[in-house]
Amino acid sequence: MNNRKILVVGVIMLISLAFVLSNCGKQGMEQGAGKVSVGLSGEVDKVIKERDLTPENVAAAVKTYLPTGRHDEYIMFSSGGHSGQLLVIGIPSMRLLKVVGVFTPEPWQGWGYSKDTKEVLINAMGDKVQWGDTHHPALSETGGEYDGKFVFINDKAHARVAVIDLRDFETKQIVKNPLSLSDHGGAFVTPNTEYVIEGGQYGMPFGYKYASIDEYAEKYRGMVTFWKFDKEKGRIIIEESFALELPPYWQDLCDAGKNASDGWVFCNSFNSEMSTGGIEEGKPPFESGVSQRDMDYLHVINWKKAAETVSQGKFETVEGFKVIPIKTAVEEGILYFIPEPKSPHGVDVTPNGEYLVIAGKLDPHATVYSFSKIKRAIEEKKFSGKDEYGIPILDFDAVKEVQVELGLGPLHTQFDDKGYAYTSLFLESAVVRWTLGGEYAKMHGEEPWRVVTKTSIHYNVGHIAAAEGDTVSPDGKYLVSLNKWAIDRFADVGPLLPQNFQLIDISSKGEKMPLIYDMPIPIGEPHYAQIIKADKLKPWKVYPEVGWDPLTQTKSSYGIKAGEEKVVRKGKQVEIFMTAVRSHFNPERIVVNKGDKIVWHITNIETAHDATHGLAIPYYNINLSIEPGETQTVEFIADREGVFPFYCSEFCSALHLEMMGYLLVKP
């Protein structure tokens, strides 16, 4: 063997070595059909083989796994559907971090059990209604960015809007729309949270008063309501809020303009046919009656001008609420219609505010409108006519940018940081990625207004939510598909199945858009969600001071320190000032007479993170969660004599079971 041969052998061996190195780790992926062995350890290999995991599954596992103590990068606020609550979910781990009580009493949180929280519920709707149907959460915004301060959510079943404070993740206010019993297009916010927008859904007479269904066109109405929000106070100011009277088409989703279109809001509608059903009389049922026309109307609303009009006194008072009549809206240039195909559902404004994407659930296209064209058409009065209520209809071709064929049953659209749009396809059970045009073309560098790829979901997607997806600067990275049917995705739990949130990795460009996680949603049917960067949230770890009133977010006049406990009797009223600390209540024995009114204040005097106590009082329907520093009050009439052991219902220490006392009601 000469030197030349040695060199050849050496080079061959080096190449082999390089090849082995470069394929190291890949080797398992190529064993068998799609099987993988990562060689991490024999045990893991065993699991991978047993479960027949593909390389994609292993990659997904690693991408979504969050080791103990690490925190999620994003937080998703999701509606809890007809649970009436708000869900807080970590992304990418897809762990449910909190269920926030909103429209339905929830005893773990004491929501609807303390005096204050009962009143928040009762003030909105009386004490009869004990549930809600949450639909669309909206994070408060500053400059078109989520600011992490508040989240709003509507109740479709009763037309209510709730305000949740993100310092303590608790509901602070619920307002009831006095005009309607049905909202769907809410909540949405304007770019600086000037207003929280609530659009109605099913037509009804204002005040949901009686009128025969035969008088539908004359007496039934739609509406969109602008709730004025005071960021400092953290409250909707009802007196400064107003509604816009609309025809009794069924208004659906809305989206506020931003950047180019700031000052405007866009709501779509269906049932411009004004069908009133009647299957029982042989008439077409709503499902077909409502779906006859090829076009319904996108409502284009100048909310800044509307607010100005109200401030000029040009409104009527209906059910004690300021309402701009259709006529005034038309005269003042507040309201325009645009034809939109067909049975439209979602309307979504691109981050730059220039494009409105409308998905018609019975039309395979997304219809994209240009806001510049809309403005020009309004200025140039390019109308194709008026509807029956005298509202000017902008010429479709004058405002349309493009129609993009996406697939079957398009519903909702989200955006990312790469110039892509994503639309849910309900009938096709897929999420489609497609390219935007205009200034977005240079971001993705691909042909504009074209489908790039589709990812199948399981099954029947409604909304989708992308990371910071409704802001002026979406993040991309993650998209969650809020699927309605779960069928075979999870172990069977009886005829009522969970919904299925599927996490899609949208971090790559082009065709790669893998589905990486399934998360069952076992409480309610969530509709929409928003995803905020976790570091924008600055919640309190404990309340700022001991004796804190979470409703007003100030010190409570009923808060006390250790040593200040007392029981004050005035005639038939017994007022208790109690403290809770690991591991006792003070006082522990409360003796009252049958028929006494009990006013029971309790302060958790702990300041340690997570040192929450509960107060469970049996028979009197009371459970409180009292977080460190919090003061709460319960009131009840001691109408049954007997012995009632009250206790701490939050496991607080090794002697937690001993943290109890006796309420003794003498005959």
Added chain:
Amino acid sequence: MNNRKILVVGVIMLISLAFVLSNCGKQGMEQGAGKVSVGLSGEVDKVIKERDLTPENVAAAVKTYLPTGRHDEYIMFSSGGHSGQLLVIGIPSMRLLKVVGVFTPEPWQGWGYSKDTKEVLINAMGDKVQWGDTHHPALSETGGEYDGKFVFINDKAHARVAVIDLRDFETKQIVKNPLSLSDHGGAFVTPNTEYVIEGGQYGMPFGYKYASIDEYAEKYRGMVTFWKFDKEKGRIIIEESFALELPPYWQDLCDAGKNASDGWVFCNSFNSEMSTGGIEEGKPPFESGVSQRDMDYLHVINWKKAAETVSQGKFETVEGFKVIPIKTAVEEGILYFIPEPKSPHGVDVTPNGEYLVIAGKLDPHATVYSFSKIKRAIEEKKFSGKDEYGIPILDFDAVKEVQVELGLGPLHTQFDDKGYAYTSLFLESAVVRWTLGGEYAKMHGEEPWRVVTKTSIHYNVGHIAAAEGDTVSPDGKYLVSLNKWAIDRFADVGPLLPQNFQLIDISSKGEKMPLIYDMPIPIGEPHYAQIIKADKLKPWKVYPEVGWDPLTQTKSSYGIKAGEEKVVRKGKQVEIFMTAVRSHFNPERIVVNKGDKIVWHITNIETAHDATHGLAIPYYNINLSIEPGETQTVEFIADREGVFPFYCSEFCSALHLEMMGYLLVKP
């Protein structure tokens, strides 16, 4: 270079190659301090590096990840704590599959909104109490094995027990204990579910009637109740149930004997001091008053003899319920005490029934009793005395097998298939694995009654639950640590934090017992859980026939088929027979007069899996979930005139929003 040199070079290169091959995959694990690169793909490597994942984390990710459509191997039924509900969780994915409404109305499921489900709640406790504090779920058993048919759970706040049918995962019955307002030691079942056991907690006069706290020893009592269960009917038979009067020590957890100890039940107790608190008067608070003695009493109860005694008529009737007085229990040899150290909490019977493991939360030992020794001591009357109520106390040394030092704050014990026991250590925040003795020694092959290893948890573990852990043949594999505090484990969600369920891999022998997953529990504070092999559950996918009554699990007399819809008016009562199918109700328009009583039956005539419809009726506080085949009824007085759009609240099709109708209430 000669041939010898060539050989040397070749061998060196081959060795290098072999080394690279053997370390392929491992290489990343050794990069940096505990970092890993699995070389799966550049993208995954990037994530692993970015998140600083250790090899253990990657292994855990793979072990718990469940690709879309794959089902969990185990199902955990966990209490929902003061949410009042039952949680259904998949293992090892730790995904929450369902929240089952039990003691608290839950609108998503229509639980507490339909006529039947309202009645289940009201029959138990009237309509005042709208929540519960679920504690200990117990799966029904046949021959000491979970049979997958029912699960029972208690409400500590009101002393109630619920029956959930696992064909449809719905609550079918709630019974209220007439003697007490407080249970903790429930629910537990006997090995063939002959009885569901409910032990009381805080002492009170029977019927929770008034008696001065100064008469505690004379007038306050404890109890354990045996609810007779009829498996065929799926109901507790109240008339065949009975209770045992006990001293007003606070009875705590129970466990039924099995195999060797079948026919017996064991309940521990604390506050044998009969402390009554009174911190407000300068007396020792409960937490110290209750913890003075070194020993409390394990209650050893012969339930078969108790049942026989009742059948012989040797009982008193208290609050309409059969009660065996203490005196009778002693005379008949039903009740014995055993001293147990100190402030005992958990009592757990080994799978063979021979050993009882008692953990005293203020004692670092587990005290293990031998059932053979207990039986012998009873036969030989080896008593060390009697308590104040005349109950014979077995000699501690005669019945003790061993005391094993485990660590600080031991609470609960579970078992596996390898002869190990696992005990939660509340104060130490750890789970300890230790060896059992007797016949178990040959299973693990190690020294008996010794600590093997500890795994730290985060933080403050209460109960633990192992796969099939309470059966006569536990599976090992997985153990869940039900932790009470979460502190820094998850992204902050305000002062009220979730609890933390941590999954521990117990499949290996010896010292390896890794913690592999954190699951936040965002609704209630769960206490106990049981884990069943998923394939033992045979839930229905849809109801067996269209027109099904889920309460009776038979055909409903109000169920109808398509074409049979009608509205029947009788005076001021309007009875509606409605169908629901994608995507309409029939009838769609219902006209009534103000003040009419509405009786509204609705049948979901779908037979497709997951084709659930909802029925939301605004203002009248109604939401139903109507699964395929189900018939439900709601009743209300139409006391407000107006227009009330009702709608399907479960997204069922592309035309779901169109699935609505109008309830028109004429003045």
